[in-house]
Amino acid sequence: MRKSIIKFALCGGMLAGMLASCTGDYMDYNTNPYEATKDQMDRDAYLTRSALTGMQGYVIPTDVLLNQFLEALLGGPYGGYLAESNSGFTNRFSNYNQSQDWVGKLYKDVIPNVYANYAQLEAATEDPVYLSVGKVVKVAAILRVTDGYGPIPYSQLGANGDLTAPLDTQKKVYETMLNELDEAVTALLPHRTETFSSKADKVYSGKVENWIKLANSLKLRMAMRMVYVDSTTAQAKAVEAVDSERGGVFTSNDDNATIQATTNPFRVIMYEYNGGDSRIAADITAYMNGYKDPRREKYFVESTFTTADGVKNGYHGIRLGTEPLPSETAHKYSNMNVEANTKLVWMTAAEVAFLRAEGALRGWKMGGTAESFYKKGVELSFSQWGASGADAYLEDGSSLPDLYKDPLGTYSYNGSQPTITIKYDNSAVFETNLERIITQKWIAIFPLGNEAWAEFRRTGYPRLMTAAVNKNKAEVPEGTFPRRLPYPQDEYKDNGTNVQNALQDLKPANDRMSSKVWWDCNPNI
Template identity: 30%
Template structure:
C-alpha cells in the first residue's frame, strides 16, 4: 500500500491542462517532460476513492442510516439527521475534483487507441459504480458534461440511470480479452488484477443491482435490464472468488473500522442490527455474530461469555446525549474474529472494504426471480445467498446448515417474501452501509427505528420521518445554485427528507408490518 500512497503523491503533482496553441505548447514543453500518464496510475487512485474520508463520507451517514452502527459520541448531528458540510460534503468535492478528472484523463489520452479498448471499458464499469453512489446519495446531480471545469446543468436521476445502464451494456460487451490489450495489472488494478472476465461479471452484477433499483418506478425497464444482466457475456458473479472489494492499509487510516470502533470509540453495533442477529432463525444466534462482533474489555476483544453478556447487544440509534457506559456495554467490531475483510490479521494484504458481495448478487437474482423477471427458484436462491454470506465470513458448514434450515421459507404474499429476503440481504451486506441504506429507501425493509431522541431541530427532515437523501454541499449552492433542481435550489428547500427518484415506498406500514407499494 505504500506504493499506492506514492502513486497518489505523484498524481498530485500532475497538472492536466490544454494549451491555446499547439506550437506554443511545444515551445514551452521540455523535451523530457511527462505529457501522458499511464492509465494504471489514475485507475489505481480511482479504486481507492471508495475509502476516501470514510468516516465522514460513509460511517457518519449511510452506515448510521442503514443502522449497522450507532454513534457513541454525544452531540454528533448526523445520527439525528443533521447535515454537516465538513463531513459528508467531502464526498461531492472528491468525486468531481479528483475521481472524475482521473477518469476523464484516461478517456482523453487513450479513448481512441484500439489497444486500450479493454482498459477504457473497465474504467467505465468502475465509474458507473461511482456515479451510482453519487446519484443515490443526492438524487439529481451534474452528470453529462461534468468535470470540465464549467458550470454544468443538473441531470435527473432518471436520465442518469438510463445512461449508466446503457454504459454498462456497452462496456461489458466491449471487453475483448485480446493479448494486444493494455491491462492495468496486478498492483494497480487493486480489485481483479487485470482479470477481464471478473470485470465483466462485476459489470453484469452491477447492472442487475441498478436494474432492481427501478423495481418500483419503471418495472418494464427493470425487467429488461435484469434479464440482460443475467445473460451478459460471462454472466454474473458465480462464487465468493468474484467479490468486488478494495484492499486497505492496516498501518494507518485505511484500517477504517479499527480506527472508528476501537481507536476513537465513535461507534458500536446498532440495537436494530443486534435484534436481527437473534430473531431470524429457529437456532437463535446468527453464527456470524461472534465472528463480526466482540466486547471491548480493557482494550481487548472478548466474546459475550468472557465479557459477562448473554448476547451481542447494540445501542439504539439517535441519542443526543449518549450513555457514558456505551463503550463498555455494547458490542463492537471483533478485531480477532477471523473475518479479515474488516480489520485484517496483521497482514495488510488481507484487509478490504466491500463494494459488492457474491451473496448480494444471489439475493438480487432471488428478488428478480420472485418478481418473475428471470428464471430460477426464488427460495433456493435466497437460501444460497445466506449460505454464500456464511461461507465468506468463515462460518463452518454445520452451523451454516443449522441456521439456514431454521430460516422461514419465502412463502405467503410476495410482499411478505420480499421483507424476509431484504432483511437477510441487509444482514449479509454488512458492513456495506451504502448499499444497505439504498435497499431500505427502495423497499422500506428491514424495519429500522427513528432517532431515539428525535430528529434534530437543525435537520431538514420532518419529525417522525426518515432521512431519504443527503443535501447538496455548500460549495454547490455557492457555485452552481442556478442549475440545481428548482425545488431544491436554496439551502432552505434542499431538504433531506426528499425522496430520490427510485424511492417510492411510503415508509408507513400496514397493521401486519408490510409496506403498501413494493409489488
C-alpha cells in the first residue's frame, strides 16, 4: 500500500524540484515542443481531470484484473452472484482458503490509488465542485474497503507525511465519511443546476445535481448499515439523506450511477479469460427460478446442459465452494448476459427505494410506506433491465425460491428451502417483511457482490447456501459464512503495531474471517 503512495509523493516532489530549478533559456532548450507543459496542462485542467477520472475507476474497478479479484472472485461468490469456472483456481474465496495475493487486493490496491488521485486533485484545484465530487468518489470507493476488513487507515492517512498511519476504528471511518458526504452536499448545493467538464466525469458528464443525489444515496446506504449498532444515529442520518431540501436521493433510473469502461470487465472475465473464469452462482438462479423472475433472461444466458430429449435445461448456477470442476464442465453452467459496452453500475434507484422501504418498515420518515417503496424498487429494477411483467410479479404470493439441484447431481443443497414470497404483506411480522425487502433488493442490485455480501452479513438475508466444501474450518466454522477479510500479511511487516492495535475493534479481537466488524451485530443472526 505504502509503496504506491510513496511513489506518488516522490514523483510530485521531483516534478516540483525540476520546475523550481528551470529558468530562462534553460527552459527553452529543454522543453519538448510536442509535449504539453505543466502550465498548459493546468490551463486545460488536465491534472484535475486525470485525478478525478482516476479515482472513478476504483469504485467498481474498470481495470479487468482488479475487477476480477474484487467483483468476480470476492464479491461475486460471497454475495451469491458468481462462482469460479477455472479449474486452476484451487485457493479460492469460495472455499475460504484464498491466497495472500487475493486477500490484499481490496486493501492494497484501492486505498493507495484512490488516496494518491485525491491528493493530486487537492493539489491541482481549489474549485469546490471538483473537490466535493472527489470526496463523494473517495467515500464510494473506500466504503467497500472498510466494510470488507473493518478498521482501516483513513483519517490519518498521509497526515504530517507519516504514511504508516494508525487504523481508524470502523466507527471513526463511518463518522468521517458521513461528515465528508455532508460537506460535499453543502458545497455542491449552491451549484446544483450547473455542470462541470464532462471530461472529468465518466459517471454523470459533469451534472452537479446527480452528484448531490449520489452523496445522499450513499449516506442512506451507510445509515442502514449502522442500524443494529447505533439505531438512533442511523435513523437521523437516513432522514437527513432523503430530505429534498438537501438535494434528496435517487428516485428514477436517470439518477443511476454508472460508468462506461473501455470494455466491460465482466465480459472479459466471463467469456474471454480461458473461455470464462467465472459463471453465475447457484443462489441467484435458485431464487429467480423459483420466482419465475422475468429478469432472468436479462441477467443470465441459459446453461448448455440438456435434458434427455436434447432441450436446453434453463438457468443453472454453480454452488459456492464446489471443488474445482474441469473447465469444459464448468462452462456448461449459466453465464452472465453482458456485452463489451455494458456499463458498470455503482448504485441504482432500485436499491435506494429498497433502503427507504426498510427505513419505513422501521417507522422512520422516508416519504412513503414500506409497501410503496418495496413495489417501487421492484418496478425500477424491471425498468432498468428492460423486463416486463412487474405488476404480475408483485402480485405473486405463492412462489418460493427453488431448493438448488445441481445438474451434475454432485453439489445439490440439502438444507431448508427459503419460504419468503414476493407479494408484500402488511399483516406479516417485521422480520418477514424485512426478509422480503432484502431479498428483492439483493435480486435488484446484481451484480454488486460486495454490497450484497455486506447486506447479507448485516441482516442474514437472503438465505444463502453454505459452502459445499469448506477448506478452512479454523477460520470459518463449518456451516457459517465469512464475516470479513483478514489483513494482508504485508501490513503486519510494514504497519504491524497499528494493525495489532486495530484488532481490538473486531468481535472477537483477532484477525480471522469469522470475526465481526463494528456494524455486524444483528441479534437475530
